[in-house]
Amino acid sequence: MNWFKLASPAAFYPFAGRLIPRFGLAALVLVLIGFDWGFFLTSDQLGGSNPQKEYYRIIFVHVPAAWMSMWLYLVLAAWSAIGLVFNTRLSFMMAKAVAPTGAIFTFLALWTGALWGRPSWGTYWDWDPRLTSELLLFFLYIGYIALHSAIDDTRRADRAAALLAIVGLVMVPVIFLSINCPDPTQCASLHQRSDPGSIHLSILIPMLSMTLGFWAYSFAAVFARLRTIILTREADSAWAREVIAQEART
Amino acid sequence: MMAFFSQGGYGGYVWGAFGMTFGLLLIEILQLRASQRKTLTRLSRLLRLRAPRQTASSAGRAQGTAGTKS
Numbered sequence: 001m002n003w004f005k006l007a008s009p010a011a012f013y014p015f016a017g018r019l020i021p022r023f024g025l026a027a028l029v030l031v032l033i034g035f036d037w038g039f040f041l042t043s044d045q046l047g048g049s050n051p052q053k054e055y056y057r058i059i060f061v062h063v064p065a066a067w068m069s070m071w072l073y074l075v076l077a078a079w080s081a082i083g084l085v086f087n088t089r090l091s092f093m094m095a096k097a098v099a100p101t102g103a104i105f106t107f108l109a110l111w112t113g114a115l116w117g118r119p120s121w122g123t124y125w126d127w128d129p130r131l132t133s134e135l136l137l138f139f140l141y142i143g144y145i146a147l148h149s150a151i152d153d154t155r156r157a158d159r160a161a162a163l164l165a166i167v168g169l170v171m172v173p174v175i176f177l178s179i180n181c182p183d184p185t186q187c188a189s190l191h192q193r194s195d196p197g198s199i200h201l202s203i204l205i206p207m208l209s210m211t212l213g214f215w216a217y218s219f220a221a222v223f224a225r226l227r228t229i230i231l232t233r234e235a236d237s238a239w240a241r242e243v244i245a246q247e248a249r250t
Numbered sequence: 251m252m253a254f255f256s257q258g259g260y261g262g263y264v265w266g267a268f269g270m271t272f273g274l275l276l277i278e279i280l281q282l283r284a285s286q287r288k289t290l291t292r293l294s295r296l297l298r299l300r301a302p303r304q305t306a307s308s309a310g311r312a313q314g315t316a317g318t319k320s
Contacts, residue, residue: 035268039254043290043309044253044257044258053260054257054258054260054264055257055258055260055263055264056262057257057264058267058268060266061267061268061271062267065271071286093266099280104274104275104278107274108270108271108274111267111270112267112271114272115263115264115266115267116263119260119263154262184298188258189277217275219304221275221278221279221282224282224283224286225282225285227286228282228285228286228289230295231290232289232293235296235297236292241297244290244293244294244297245294247294248290248291248294
């Protein structure tokens with residue numbers, strides 16, 4: 001398989017079309033496994049003297065959504081950079097297609113975090129470093145989308161929004177490292193340092209399954225959006241006209 | 251069954267989180283489907299509008315899709 005060939009919109013359009021149902025199916029299966037495991041196989045209360053109450057189950061959507069929000073931003077910035085350096089059309093389209101899905105996962109990380117924070121910390125919101133930086137990431141996604149749609153010329157919109165995406169990249173390590181209390185026995189911290197090895201397996205497995213499911217979902221959603229963008233931008237080329245005529249008939 | 255829905259009294263928080271997550275993803279899927287259909291209809295209408303003009307003149311390619319940006 002020649003990967004460089006896929007850089008052409010004409011080749012990528014049918015390729016993405018074939019992958020969407022596969023990623024969609026994988027997403028459905030992985031999310032169902034994560035949900036089923038997390039709700040029916042993992043016990044209602046974990047831990048000994050100070051057990052986790054049932055609301056800990058929000059972890060199964062909260063952490064995957066937060067991971068996807070950061071990962072998709074890296075993808076957005078990477079395609080933006082590739083587009084700016086190599087001036088490849090498809091890269092900019094890819095970046096544009098990623099942004100709305102990334103914004104949705106960022107919003108979900110904040111929303112599920114608020115609903116987890118209320119019963120566990122006693123508040124929906126706090127200006128904790130991680131919450132604040134995640135909120136700024138959400139505004140960056142919105143800014144990217146708004147800036148792109150505010151500029152009429154597609155090429156200029158692509159380049160301006162790409163620059164914003166790259167500058168905004170500083171937020172991702174900030175979110176990742178934003179723990180103001182390294183040692184939870186010394187001070188109170190909302191987000192504590194934790195490594196995957198310290199998480200109970202019955203939580204880790206459904207959480208990872210859900211994460212992979214969200215990842216597969218992102219592929220399907222981004223490719224679906226990308227196909228519409230490709231078709232609109234390439235509408236004047238012979239192959240696109242053929243596709244449009246063909247798909248309009250079905 | 252009741253225990254599943256009540257989640258130890260935290261049902262509102264747990265289902266509020268899961269409901270918003272799956273609800274938003276479902277809305278995104280429906281929105282993507284709708285926009286794909288809308289784009290195809292719009293583009294095929296544009297093509298049909300241009301088709302007779304193209305055969306009439308040998309000028310070659312028609313003008314770009316004016317006013318459409320994506």
